[in-house]
Each structure stands twice: as C-alpha cells, then as structure tokens.
Amino acid sequence: MTDAAEIVLEAKHFSLARGGKEILRDVSFQIRRGEYVTIVGPNGAGKTTLLKCFDRLLAGGEGELLIRGVPAERYSQRELARLIAYVPQADGRLIPFTVEQFLLMCRYPYLSPFASVSKEDRRIVREAMERTDTARFAERILTTLSGGERQKVYIAAALAQGASIWLLDEPTTFLDYGRQAEILALMAAANRQFEVTIVSVTHDLNHAVLETDRVVALAEGRVAFNGPPAEIMQPDILRQIYGTPLLLVDHPQAHIPMIVPRVNGGAR
Amino acid sequence: MNKTFVLSILLALAILTLLVAPFVGRYPVPLSDLWQSGEPGTINVLWKLRIPRVAMTFLAGTALAVSGMVFQAMFRNPLATPYTLGISSGASLGASIYIAYFSERWTALILGIPPQTICAFAGAVATILLVYLLTTRAPKGSTTATMLLAGVALSFFFSSLILFLQYMSDFTRSYRMLRWVMGGIESIVDFGNVWTVLPFVLAGCLLVAYLIHELNLMLMGEDFAVSRGVALESTKMLLYFAVSMMVGAVVAVCGPIGFVGLMAPHICRLLIGPDHRTLFPATMLLGGAFLVVCDTLGRTIIPDTELPVGIITALLGGPFFLWLLFSRKSGFHEF
Numbered sequence: 001m002t003d004a005a006e007i008v009l010e011a012k013h014f015s016l017a018r019g020g021k022e023i024l025r026d027v028s029f030q031i032r033r034g035e036y037v038t039i040v041g042p043n044g045a046g047k048t049t050l051l052k053c054f055d056r057l058l059a060g061g062e063g064e065l066l067i068r069g070v071p072a073e074r075y076s077q078r079e080l081a082r083l084i085a086y087v088p089q090a091d092g093r094l095i096p097f098t099v100e101q102f103l104l105m106c107r108y109p110y111l112s113p114f115a116s117v118s119k120e121d122r123r124i125v126r127e128a129m130e131r132t133d134t135a136r137f138a139e140r141i142l143t144t145l146s147g148g149e150r151q152k153v154y155i156a157a158a159l160a161q162g163a164s165i166w167l168l169d170e171p172t173t174f175l176d177y178g179r180q181a182e183i184l185a186l187m188a189a190a191n192r193q194f195e196v197t198i199v200s201v202t203h204d205l206n207h208a209v210l211e212t213d214r215v216v217a218l219a220e221g222r223v224a225f226n227g228p229p230a231e232i233m234q235p236d237i238l239r240q241i242y243g244t245p246l247l248l249v250d251h252p253q254a255h256i257p258m259i260v261p262r263v264n265g266g267a268r
Numbered sequence: 269m270n271k272t273f274v275l276s277i278l279l280a281l282a283i284l285t286l287l288v289a290p291f292v293g294r295y296p297v298p299l300s301d302l303w304q305s306g307e308p309g310t311i312n313v314l315w316k317l318r319i320p321r322v323a324m325t326f327l328a329g330t331a332l333a334v335s336g337m338v339f340q341a342m343f344r345n346p347l348a349t350p351y352t353l354g355i356s357s358g359a360s361l362g363a364s365i366y367i368a369y370f371s372e373r374w375t376a377l378i379l380g381i382p383p384q385t386i387c388a389f390a391g392a393v394a395t396i397l398l399v400y401l402l403t404t405r406a407p408k409g410s411t412t413a414t415m416l417l418a419g420v421a422l423s424f425f426f427s428s429l430i431l432f433l434q435y436m437s438d439f440t441r442s443y444r445m446l447r448w449v450m451g452g453i454e455s456i457v458d459f460g461n462v463w464t465v466l467p468f469v470l471a472g473c474l475l476v477a478y479l480i481h482e483l484n485l486m487l488m489g490e491d492f493a494v495s496r497g498v499a500l501e502s503t504k505m506l507l508y509f510a511v512s513m514m515v516g517a518v519v520a521v522c523g524p525i526g527f528v529g530l531m532a533p534h535i536c537r538l539l540i541g542p543d544h545r546t547l548f549p550a551t552m553l554l555g556g557a558f559l560v561v562c563d564t565l566g567r568t569i570i571p572d573t574e575l576p577v578g579i580i581t582a583l584l585g586g587p588f589f590l591w592l593l594f595s596r597k598s599g600f601h602e603f
Contacts (some may be wrong), residue, residue: 081497088491095542105484113478116545161496203359228313241456 333555336529362391
C-alpha cells in the first residue's frame, strides 16, 4: 500500500486496565485503507482486547482510538457497524437460526425499526453467500455446521454487513489445513477485490509472513514490533516477543525464514 | 412447520378461546345476552363479570408471556422470567406492606385506582429497577447465571419479608396478604381494571415490537449484537422499561401468576423457531389464550369452587411442556 492511502484505524498512546490489571500499555500504531495487517503475540498479550476496543465492545481506556480520523466514541454503534465488522473467536454457544436468517440479521445497521428486510438486503446477503461458497447451506441451521463451514459463514456475515474494515479474532484456529487455506483465501480475496482493510489476530506467524502486508506484535500489552513481516523473523526479536527460542528455516519457495517446531532432546 | 400456518392456528385458537370462554361457567348464559336482549341477571354475569374477566386474563397472559420472552432473550437463559427474577414477589411485598401498615390510613383512590394496586405496582417496578441496576452495575464478566441467582435470591428475600409481615399482622390482614399472594383474577368486576391495564400492555408490546431486531441480535450474544450496531445499554433500558410497565400493571391487578411467562415463549420457540419477528406475535397469542383456558378451567373444573389460576397454569402447562420437550427428535435448543 502507498503511504497516500487514508489512515482508517489509529491508536495513539492507548492504555486500558481491567480489574486493576493493565492489559494495553501505551499502544500506538496506524493502519491504512486496504492494508492487510496481522496482530500476533503470546496469549494474554492484549490482542483480542485491542480489537474489541476498536469496535467499542470494550469501553474506556486512556489515550485515543481513531477511526478514519474521528475518535471511536463519537460514532454511534450503528455508524460503527457500517464501517467495521468484527469476527469473534469461535464461540461454542450458537442459536438455531438458519444461515440465511443469521446473515440477514447482519444487515441490522441499515435497517430501521419495524421495517422488514428489503429486496436489496436479500440480494446483498445472496451475493455474500455466493462469494463465500455458503449458498448451498443457506437453509441449514447454524448449530449443525462444521467449524470450517461456520467460519465461512462468519466471513459471509462480514461481507453482508458491508463494512470496509474487518477485525478478525483468530479466524483459522481450530480449522484443518484445507479449511484454513479456504478461509485465508476468502480474506485475501476480500482484501484485494474490495479493498477491505483487514486486521487479523493470529498465532500463525508463518501465514502472516507469507500473506500479509504488515505485522504488529504485542507483548505484555505493548507494541513489541511493527513492520514488514519478513523483518520479524529474526531469532532475537521472536525471543523477545515469545520469551522462548524459536527455530527458523528458509521457505523453499519464498526464501523467507519460517518457524518450524524444535525437536526435543535432539534429532532421533 | 410453516410459520404462517402456525401463526394462523394460534390466532384462530386465541379468537376461539375469547369467544367461547365468556359463555362457560357456573351459570349458563345464552348467546343473545351478547347484544343485551335477554334477562338482566345473565346479561350482568356476561358483561360485568365474564367478559371483563376473560379480557383481563388474556391481557395478563399476553403481558407475562411477552415479558418472559424478552427476559429469556436478554439474559440468554431459558429460566429468566419476571417471576423467577423476583418481580412478582416485589409486587406482593408492595401489596403486603400496604395491607400491614397503610390499609386504614390510606383508602382514597388515585386516578380511580385502589391504593393496594398502586403499592403492588410500585413494588414490581422497584424490583425491576433493582434487577436492572444489579445487571448493569455488576462487575464485567458476571455470567447471566450469576444474575439469575441474584434474582432468585431477591425473590426469596422478598418472600421471607412477606411471611414476616404476615406473622406480625393480625388475622384479617394476614389472610388478605395470603389471598393476594395466591393471585387470582376472580375479583375482576367490570371493565375498570381492563382499561387501567390495557395502555400499559399496549405500550409495552409496542416497545418490544420496536426492538424486535435488537432482540434477535441479543440472542446471539452481546458482543455479536454490539458489533452489528446495537446500542446495547439504551436497548436494555427500553426493554426493562417495557417489561416493568407490563408486568407491574398486570401483577398489581391480578397478583402473581407464574409459569405463563416461563413456558409460553418456550412452547412458541418449539413451534415456530427463535426468530422474534414471528416468535413475538406467537407468544402474545399463545400466552393470552393459554391463561384464558387455564382460568376458565379454574372456575369450572370443581363445582362451586374457583381455583386460583396459578395452580392450573402449572398443572396443565407442565406435562404438556414436558411432552413437547421430549417428543422432539432434534433435541431441544432452548433458543
């Protein structure tokens, strides 16, 4: 992305404490329109919290969070929903709505009270289902979907919501390799074809390095790294972030360092 | 099952009960009394007793069922109803305090409403306010189960206070309190009470209709609703307001009536699914019709005796609900 693109998300010295514990400390970074950014970091580093703050699922905090240059708290929740779609971590609790009913509910920010969904809403939902290859289970009940199917429906939901900024919380966790690739392909397609700005929390640094524009690493609530993906793949930087030595080898095609598991007790 | 079909059946059922119930009872009433051309005695039974009572019962059933539906969606818990959260106990406490301390000094009607009813209404609304404050001021991360437990604790606390008041009162007052707590619609005479309660129920239901999309989204979880653009705090406040108006008015006039608020929404969910756009009208119709049937049975099943409607609701609804619950092949999703 060129530097000329508008800054759509920005944290300025943002700190947040919950229950006496500081979760985010003096976090500052910018994300421009059309960027594909991954947020990484160890468990409990504040990644999910940061996403939730941008979508105002969590309130409060010191410093500023700006969305398209305007402080987040100045938006109504409905205005925010037209700009930002939040895709939560896979949640066990689901309601027996059908996929189509569920997706139509995501048109809420455009709906007035007492109104029913319009033809236009239905068309948009249809289109979102076709793009994500979910149209074939439109009538299925959410609770009966597999993890991979469900995650695809969540991507369709973000499309249906018509927001140009997506915040995704571990979208590929719990998925097998094939399903992971499908979800990542959908995200990449949205990013390229519709200029959707994507901020994705993940534990999969390898993917981040291969596919995304930039990596922001959080450690203990602070920004520990913010830059091009290839630059984070250095043993000392990774050790600083994760507190454990990681083994790197060159990717045979891309020739970028990748993390591979260490063999305990030496090679057999 | 087709939703339009289920709704039509429920509508037909509601109309049928409303038409038949006034003619069922201890004294036979000829149909011609409807246009007031018969004997004055039976005309009075029909127009002063039966029709107002059936109308009041239908209103009460509708209001309680809709309130249950709203609380179940808001708390995402199948057991959340105004009754289980102690609101009926709050109303009973209000009425009991009036009977114990003010029944001699304060007898004047206010806007045509007896003071005991006003105290019960105040008790109900105060309890809802308390539940609202508890749920919104609770530390982050409190589960809905915690809130439900808090409501149940509140309910027991109020019940104990009522027992304490009863114990400390003389026999007449103690009996009046007991009678109030048992609930009942048998004291409804003429349309006065119906006209008092109707605007509350209408306004409450309108507000719920206004927030129907929000209810669906809240069912998916609070984070989900907020990220789809629901202004959660104001939505919750309006829903609490709607419920307090409806339940407050109904409980103040009819006394505590359990079970309708819990079961009617669940039965409708099993019949028509969790989508509030159809669940809401279904719940209104079934709640009203169900309570009318229960009350009609209550005043006819044992000759010369009127059973309080609360006894019938659970006697009739319990087994039916259990049957519905376990006859489903797909298993029961509470929502």
